[in-house]
Amino acid sequence: MDGEVTVVTNPYVNVRITSSLSSFENRRRFNKRITIAELKMLLEMNVGVPASSMDLEIFSTTDRFLQKIDNDEALFGSYPVDDECRIHVIDRSGGQTSELFDDSKVEKFELSDEAYEQRKESVRSFLKKQNLGRFNEEEAAKKKAELTIREEQQKAAAEAISVGSRCKVEVPGQPTKLGTVMYVGTTEFKSGHWVGVKYDEPVGKHNGTVQGKQYFECQDKYGAFVKPLNMTVGDFPEEDYGLDEI
Numbered sequence: 001m002d003g004e005v006t007v008v009t010n011p012y013v014n015v016r017i018t019s020s021l022s023s024f025e026n027r028r029r030f031n032k033r034i035t036i037a038e039l040k041m042l043l044e045m046n047v048g049v050p051a052s053s054m055d056l057e058i059f060s061t062t063d064r065f066l067q068k069i070d071n072d073e074a075l076f077g078s079y080p081v082d083d084e085c086r087i088h089v090i091d092r093s094g095g096q097t098s099e100l101f102d103d104s105k106v107e108k109f110e111l112s113d114e115a116y117e118q119r120k121e122s123v124r125s126f127l128k129k130q131n132l133g134r135f136n137e138e139e140a141a142k143k144k145a146e147l148t149i150r151e152e153q154q155k156a157a158a159e160a161i162s163v164g165s166r167c168k169v170e171v172p173g174q175p176t177k178l179g180t181v182m183y184v185g186t187t188e189f190k191s192g193h194w195v196g197v198k199y200d201e202p203v204g205k206h207n208g209t210v211q212g213k214q215y216f217e218c219q220d221k222y223g224a225f226v227k228p229l230n231m232t233v234g235d236f237p238e239e240d241y242g243l244d245e246i
Contacts, residue, residue, distance in 0.1 A: 022047070207221075207222070
């Protein structure tokens with residue numbers, strides 16, 4: 001029919017998955033046409049929480065709570081799901097399934113490096129015979145040179161960044177974020193050069209303290225450390241998110 005408008009949307013959505021059983025976050029792609037009951041079955045394989053004991057909550061791309069997902073017969077796409085939003089899985093089974101993640105009671109088999117070296121049908125033996133991985137001296141030297149060059153680039157980029165500068169952070173696979181540089185230099189938690197950033201929104205990882213050491217101060221979830229080459233320093237005014245509006 002003339003004048004008719006058809007809206008076409010992507011039938012798939014890439015979401016972040018977290019759960020009450022673990023601090024880890026992962027990403028999965030789901031079809032918006034599946035039901036919530038089907039979604040729970042898929043999530044059960046992902047996080048280990050039984051579908052029958054599962055509550056779901058949906059958060060925006062900036063981790064703002066949107067609503068509960070509480071209708072098993074509804075389609076996943078009927079909820080406000082966008083790429084990079086977060087689905088949080090809450091376990092109502094009384095925490096019994098968390099034992100699946102506790103390996104403290106599992107007897108572990110340990111093999112010394114010397115004994116492993118003598119095995120003829122091991123992965124290490126195969127790599128040696130095929131001259132692969134770290135046993136390929138030429139390839140290993142090439143990777144080491146590439147890492148050295150990359151670190152020199154990171155160091156040079158870090159030296160050009162000053163504390164107090166406004167910045168734009170662009171990490172592959174994540175939304176662009178704006179913030180202020182709070183720290184530049186090396187850290188104890190990981191080698192190399194890092195930039196500590198205080199984001200304009202609560203889309204960070206911490207409050208400037210990592211593994212018990214304080215590198216800078218900010219509100220919780222506003223701080224993050226970023227590799228220098230993943231950010232740009234410039235005149236990036238702080239966004240007005242309408243916090244003064246009623």
